[in-house]
Amino acid sequence: MKKKDNRSNKYIAYLFRSIASVYLIKNENRFKIIAYQNAADSIEKMTQEIYDIWRDGNLEKVPNIGHNLASYLNEYFKSGKSDHFEQILKRIPQSVFEFMKIPGIGPKKAYKLAKTLNIIEAKDCIEKLKKSALKGIIAKIPEFGQKSQDSILNSINLYKKKSVLINRMPMPYAYDQAQLILNYLKKNKDIKRIDILGSLRRKTETIGDIDISVEIDLKNTKNIIDYFLKYPKKIDIDNSGVKKASIIVFPNIRIDLRVQSKKQYGSMLQYLTGSKLHNIKLREYALKKGYSLSEYSIKNINTKKETFFDNEKNFYNFLNLQYIPPEIREGTNEIELAINNKIPKLIELKDIKGDLHIHSNYDLKPSHDLGRNSYLDIFKKANELNYSYIGFADHNPKITNLKENEIIDILKKRKDYIYKIFDKNKNNKVQRFIGLEVDILNNGNIAIPEKAIDYVDYLIVAIHSLFNMNKKDMTNRILKALNNPKVKILAHPTGRLFGKRDGYDLDFEKIFETCKKQKVALEINSWPERLDLSYDLVRVGIQNSNKFIINTDSHATYHMDYLKYGMYVAKKAFATKNDIINSYNLNDFIKWIRG
DNA sequence: GCCGTTTTCGGCCCGACTGTTTTCAGTCG
Secondary structure (H helix, E strand, C coil): CCHCCCCCHHHHHHHHHHHHHHHHHHCCCHHHHHHHHHHHHHHHHHHCCCCHHCCCCHHHHHHCHHHHHHHHHHHHHCCCHHHHHHHCCCCCCHHHHCCCCCCCCCCHHHHHHHHHCCCCCCCCHHHHHHHHCCCCCHHCCCCCHHHHHHHCCCHHHHHHHHCCCCCHHHHHHHHHHHHHHHHHHHHHCCCCCEEEEEEHCCCCCCEEEEEEEEEEEEHHHHHHHHHHHHHCEEEEEEEECCCCEEEECCEEEEEEEEEEEEHHHHHHHHHHHCCHHHHHHHHHHHHHHEEEEEECEEEEECCCEEEECCCHHHHHHHHCCCCCCCHHHHCHHHHHHCCCCCCCCCCCCCHHEEEEECCCCCCCCCCCCCCCCCCCHHHHHHHHHHCCEEEEEEEEEEECCCCCHHHHHHHHHHHHHHHHHHHCCCCCEEEEEEEEEEEEEECCEEEECCHHHHHCCCCEEECCCCCCCCHHHHHHHHHHHHCCCEEEEECCCCCCCCCEEEECCCCCCHHHHHHHHHCCCEEEECCCCCCCCCHHHHHHHHCCCCCCEEEEEEEEEHHHHHHHHHHHHHHCCCHHHHEEHHHCHHHHHHHHHHH
């Protein structure tokens, strides 16, 4: 178990960052330090396990991993350790790496504290540091002072609280939090415009902190910052200056605010939206064209002439780039596409014409939970959402409690019932389909008798048990289930739940191939804690010509509004209408579901 | 230590805030 952890992307990234820190402390060449940090960034962002890539002999194809790092990693994966890495890490006390986990303490301060206070071992080092602070020893260390000591104490307390909470929140949760501060800021009449920026604007699946910018007259800066710092939910102020401020709100969410005038607001939007990697690549691209970018302007390096932008579109166009939507600014290949005017028209919420994964309260003695609303309630909601079609996808009847003929009977009665209640709504513009979400059993069979399938229009299959199978067995289990011709959708393909359960490992090359062959759509599940499949895998699927469907997995009608979250995932994956089955008009949709 | 539309050598994104040694290093995004 431990061995496997030491091969994970997360651990390797941590290892590289630790080495970068040692080099920083030892005043090594700063570009060497950056190289290790860049390698860590790359590994952290990858979908595939770096260990698997090594096994396939492709290490040097990973961005920011060159000949040297590849050879060290080769030794590390082969023998379980690397002399090179160990020699470097041995050069400083282990406590340093623990101290650096405390906000505001970086490599140099951590090293200075460890050395001066003679705290060497990792064990209990934070407690020892706290004791030194309480005794007032830290304030007497050169380059530290009373304020540093207070700040360290404060940070230790925050760090301890945070360590028992989830570090990143699901994007929909951050979205709600952001609405609260937005409502507060809107009450200030001197704020002319408010934008949510950063990862929340890019709609990444989990969010670390919330970034906000406001457009104001700069003469009001101090008042606005003060107003922000008085936000009632604030539990701490992280920093505040003349251009930005950061507060911590309950329960430990950091909110950053930037202020800017209209004249430079476009540059600010672009800068604060990120991602960091997108901005670095954009700035490198601009440098080659003779421009230096900042959050204030674009500066001509030769003439020193500055150009200002009040909107982002002009900012990108000035650099001869197509406008790049925030959702895809992740530093993959969006800049290359924008140079060649090749950024596709991405999917929008208004393109969505139906939702095919909705649970009702119709009691078919299901294997898992019922929904809370009736078919008619769901139907009414679909009308409100202007959908053209909709699918009822209750869980299959529980096979351990029921005989085969009982299950067939239940599904027949359900079909009759749905036909009966919708007869009087014949002229309605929403077309309904009868679906069923069926468990994939441990052996890959699906949890419904063959004869019962006649009573549904389509099947959704999903894993709901034995999540800890190994990659090969789990892949085969799912592949087997996909072979039934009535199976049209593979729901929440990895089974992940943010903060609760990592997804199971699958061989997606095989899953994608079989889904394509069987014309099965992979689901993008919009449930806030799932957002499954993840956008990077959806993108791989799209490049492989797979089709996807954005569903809500609703268990109550108000859940049907969550579809936007799945749509964001699709958008981040560069999805167009062509890639998303439930953007098809009714006729094309029927062709697919019957095909 | 990485990387390549000017380059296999010579570059490597840009700026805010804090505390302290009051001019700048350290940290962060």
